[in-house]
Amino acid sequence: MSRILVCVVVLLLAAECSAQSFCFLSASSYYEQVYCELQARGEARGLPPFYQFKRNDETIQATLLRRPAARIGIDLPTPKKTEVTLPEVATLPSRSVQTKTSQSATSLPATLSTETSSAGCYLKENIIDCGDSRFQLVGNRLNHRLEQDALTSSNRMDLPSFNGNAQEQQAVNLYLSRAYGQYIDRMHAIGLAGATLSYSKFVFLFYDLQEKGLDFSQRFETMYNFLKKDKASMGVSEALNPDASLSLDDCAPLPQSFWVCQKAGRNFVFAAQH
Secondary structure (H helix, E strand, C coil): CCCHHHHHHHHHHHHHHHHHHHHHHHCCCCCCCCCHHHHHHCCCCCCCCHHHCCCCHHHHHHHHHHHHHHCCCCCCCCCCCCCCCCCCCCCCCCCCEECCCCCEECCCCCCCCCCCCCCEEECCCEEEEEECEEEEEEEEEEEECCCCCCCCCCCCCCCCCCCCCCCHHHHHHHHHHHHHHHHHHHHHHHHHHHHHHHHHHHHHHHHHHHHHHCHHHHHHHHHHHHHHHHHHHHCCCCCCCCCCCCCCEEEHHHHHHHHEEEECCEEEEEECCC
């Protein structure tokens, strides 16, 4: 094999590895998460590349996944033939994302936390200043900057379970705000605050899993376990890329000492300075 051909093969393999890195960070539905789990377990043989898989509708995705998923005992509910209209979530008028089941918007709530207010706060560059507390924009972190047990089995996502009625909007909003705060906190703990799901996508996944009769908190625990394994072996960039047009109107406070903002499809996490 010539030296040039060897180089080409190495570059192609590197590109494939790069495309497959942190697959779960790009998964925005249950079937996409199953694809990532199959890939992580070495059971994705015969499946199309992830970017092609995402372009298919749920029926085709389920068909592609059914046989490899059955081999390792992954539950794969059949997608429903009729669409279900999801209840609306309290939103910021300027922030929206299309939901799976309707054309209505599901966006970042004006206040995710009932314990924190945005009154008296302002955003300047990479800081949200609330007078007696300040929040710094945070991104991904290299492994040597993490707590010693961050990537071990003892570090869990531990999202609370939802035991209420998914049609009771107030109960759902309260649950999702608390669960999302926990999610952001645990992603920051493993150095992936720069690659978090927006609140809109988090809500989407909640209803997607509810519709399929699956456990939302357990699914996120599975995702977290695979992310920790990926993080232990893959590098990340610590570069911060703020959006100059970001304003406090794009942001909301969280219970766990964070603010989160979403703008133009990107998520930004601000952590309390101690």
